[in-house]
Amino acid sequence: MLNLEDAVIRNGVFTVTADFVIDSGAKIAVIGPSGAGKTTLIEAIAGFRPLERGRILWDGRDITHDAPGARPVAMLFQDGNLFPHLSVEQNAGLGLRPDLRLTSEQKKRVHTALARVGLQGLEERKPGALSGGQQSRAALARVLLQDRPLLLLDEPFAALGPALKAEMLDLVAALAQETGATLMMISHDPDDARRIADLAILVAEGVAHPPQPTADLLDTPPPALRAYLGAG
Amino acid sequence: MADRAQPVSGAPGIGAALCVATLILGALAAVVWRAEPGSGLGPSDWQAVRFTLIQAALSAGLSVALAVPVARALARRRFVGRGALITLLGAPFILPVIVAVLGLLAVFGRAGWVSQALGALGLEPLRIYGLHGVVLAHVFFNLPLATRLILQGWQEIPGERFRLAAQLGAGPEAIWRLLERPMLARTAPGALAVVFAICLTSFAVALTLGGGPRATTVELAIYQAFRFDFDLGRAALLSGIQIVLTALAAGLALRAAPGGGFGAGLDRAVQRWDANTPTLRLLDGAAITLAALFLLLPLAAIAMAGLPGLTELPASVFRAARTSVLIALLSTGVLLVLAVPMAASIAMVRRAAWIEIAGLLGLAVSPLVIGTGLFIVIYPLADPRALALPVTALVNAVMALPFALRILVPRARAVIGDFGQLGLSLNMGGGPFLRLVLLPRMRAQIGFTAGLAAALSMGDLGVIALFADQDMATLPLQIYRLMGAYRMEAAAGAALLLLGLSMLAFWIFDRGGRWHAEP
Structure with a gap:
């Protein structure tokens, strides 16, 4: 259970406030106008942005001051999710051991994870020699190996085509289902949100609202969201 | 905002910076403490200051201005021998000064190849001694350095950007405006500042091609006061002047520190689509050819003069060579232990300006100034001559530190x-x-x-000249002594050996590191 208690996050001149609870295993879309602070919210939960006020709790434990890597969080960024000089296998292996001193048993798990995301046979490739979809899969294999209870996505598939993006999101949803992870994903596409997220957090005008059913939010959007969606 | 977490600890770099600052500031304090104002600055001292500044400014401006077309040509052309030429660009900078001066004299000197060609046309021979000779030698040494620094900037523009620009239909002018000019605005000031600082502390070039009251640098004056008169007080006073001059250059260099990078690009080889017009090909070809000739002819001259003497080198030359290799390895190790952690700290730690200043202190003290300071500190405690080897290695490392950081910090960032x-x-x-x-x-x-x-240390002729006694010599010092004894054959042969050792040391390390391998 993720709990943001009266949190205030500053990003330059604007702030985002958040006060809500997310149940374990939930799949949540974070939606809202551009520049409203969706990434700011995600970065704060991941530990890249300190809180100005308030606390972040995971299962009742205060993680407000934990380092990013010490949080129960796996995160995919908008870009740069892979180290270009490391092989696919090494990039994925970082999810198990950040120092890459893998036992043979762990190497087997890396191969299993790569096979699970459809990358068997490409273990030795460098990211530069992969397609965009394959790069996403490699990052997802690492997420799978990280096995963290909270998965944050900051639009890592934005550069992919609609079919490929949908495929990746389905893969993410399936992986989250398998591991029981809680999923929070920033989305610009209402269809994506409907597709895999039963709940949605609206970030608008400096406030991250508590989660509500995605369908309700999108069917009867508040004014700020309606202007953004452009729906009649 | 509170401090953000960092991926590596900044502490080792801060420790290294403290060590460097203590060493250099300690030497400076010793110089200031020992300086004897006496009758103040004489007219010849002012003349030395004026000459030092003028030649450094001319050398820096010419080197960087000429480096831009050469670097651009190298950045956007693929041709056989390109890798070799880029390696060669490292040569003059790491070329031991005395050796290079011999080569330049053979090409541009009064009896050199160019003068002979002019004579055949009934024209006057070139006169290389004086200001233009000093500037010529400095451009020879620093044009390649500037080219490499700027070329590195070009290569740090990810290939994706050029691909994107090509996709947008950007021609050479648009690419210049979009990608190249912003990159130059970041790299060129740094290159200018570095070359200016190098030339400001010019010693061996001024010794060989300058000299006399009208072409003496401050650095040369320090050596003369130290070695000929053993007048520590006067050497310290001149060092004080040199400190003021070089502090000015260090300030310039710090202001010119490069800003943000161009973002991440996956490691694909850079390919250019914009520069395939005949005119640009011709211009680039001319820039590369002229630069290559300017660099290669003096090197060829050294090789031709040195080969005959190579077979009958005296044993003292090999002893000196062993000493030089030892100093070079020691110095390289010390430098890396200092520079890599410092670069990481500068890239990460907030308010890290003082670490960068500590790294640049090497620019604010010339080798002979820090040598004078260390001599003053060591003299009452031990025989400075017994410590010549470690002191030389240490000073060489500290002197190389500013260049090391200029190379390492942008990448670490x-x-x-x-x-x-x-x-x-x-x-x-x-x-x-x-x-x-x-x-x-x-x-x-x-x-x-x-x-x-490694190569700079191998070819260094500076501090060792202050510290070494007759029984001890590095290879450059031994060559200097052979020249002084008019054993020119042996000197030329030893020079060729030194050239080979320096190039080999540079090649091994640079090659080992260059992984941006092209297909």
Whole structure:
């Protein structure tokens, strides 16, 4: 259970406030106008942005001051999710051991994870020699190996085509289902949100609202969201 | 905002910076303490200051202005021998000064190849001694350095950007405006400042091609006061003047520190689509050919003069060579232990300006100033001549530090900027991030740095001249002594040996680091 208690996050001149609870295993879309602070919210939960006020709790434990890597969080960024000089296998292996001193048993798990995301046979490739979809899969294999209870996505598939993006999101949803992870994903596409997220957090005008059913939010959007969606 | 978490600890770099600052400031304090104002600055001292500034400004401006077309040509052309030429560009900078001056004299001197050609046409021979000779030698040494610094800037523009620009239909002019000019605005001031600072402390070039009251640098004046008169007080006073001059240059260099990078690009070879017009091909070809000739002819002259003497080198030359190799390895090790942690700290720690200043202190003290200071400190405690070897290695490392940081810091910034967050989110704190990300992604820059350090130390003729006694010599010092004894055959042969050793040291390290391998 993720709990943001009266949190205030500053990003330059604007702030985002958040006060809500997310149940374990939930799949949540974070939606809202551009520049409203969706990434700011995600970065704060991941530990890249300190809180100005308030606390972040995971299962009742205060993680407000934990380092990013010490949080129960796996995160995919908008870009740069892979180290270009490391092989696919090494990039994925970082999810198990950040120092890459893998036992043979762990190497087997890396191969299993790569096979699970459809990358068997490409273990030795460098990211530069992969397609965009394959790069996403490699990052997802690492997420799978990280096995963290909270998965944050900051639009890592934005550069992919609609079919490929949908495929990746389905893969993410399936992986989250398998591991029981809680999923929070920033989305610009209402269809994506409907597709895999039963709940949605609206970030608008400096406030991250508590989660509500995605369908309700999108069917009867508040004014700020309606202007953004452009729906009649 | 509170301090953000960092992927590597900044502490080792801060410790290294403290060591460097203590060493240099200690030497400076000794100089200031020992300086005897006496009758103040005489007219010849002012003349030395004026000459020092003028030749340094001319040398820096010419070197960088000529380096831009050469670097651009190298950045956007693929041709057989390109890799060799880029390696060769490292040569004059790491070329031991005395050796290079011999080569330049053979080409541009009164009896040199150019003068002979002019004579055949009934024209006057060139006169190389004086200001233009000093500037010529400095451009010879620093044009390649400037080219490499700027070329590195070009190569740090990710290939994706050129691809994007080509896709947008951008021609050479648009690319210049979009990508190249902003890159030059970041790299050129740094290159200018570095060349200016190098030329400001010119010693051996002024000794050989300048000299006399109208072409003496401050650095040369310090040596003369020290060696000929053993007048520590006067050497210290001149060192004080030199400190003021070089502090000015260090200030310039700090202001010119490069800003943000161009973002991450996956490691694809850079390809250019914009520069395939005949005119541009011709211009680039001319720039590359002229630069190559300017660099190669003096090197060829050294080889031709040195080969006959190579077979009958005296044993003293080989003893000196062994000493030089030892000093070079020691010096390179010390430099890397200082520079890599400092670069990481500068890239990460907030308010790290003082670390950068500590690294630049090497620019604010010339080798002879720091040598004078260390001599003053050591003299009452021990025989300075017994410590000649470690002191030389240490001073060489500290002198190479500013160049090392200029090479390492932008890359460290880029790596930490691009991958710091990812490393943190994967909990790769400290050792793993260093071992798996920072060092591998900085390998090219570290190799280049080590190559420079080893070769510079190998060819150094500075502090060792102050500290060594008759029984001890590095190879450059031994060549200097052979020349002084008019054993020119042996000197030329030893010069060729020194050239080979320096190039080999540079090549091994730089090659080992250059992984941006092209297909």
